[in-house]
């Protein structure tokens with residue numbers, strides 16, 4: 001089963017879930033921290049760790 005990484009757009013928590021592609025299309029994952037469903041998928045190889053604060 002593929003593993004997907006997500007990042008919460010609300011609190012910034014990162015988490016991962018194992019789900020099938022069909023599951024992923026049906027059920028939107030919720031943030032385990034704040035229960036927000038405003039989560040973005042994080043694709044492997046693309047780490048949006050922007051520590052740029054200039």
Ligand SMILES: [Zn+2]
Nearest residue numbers: 008011031034
């Ligand atoms: Zn959150």
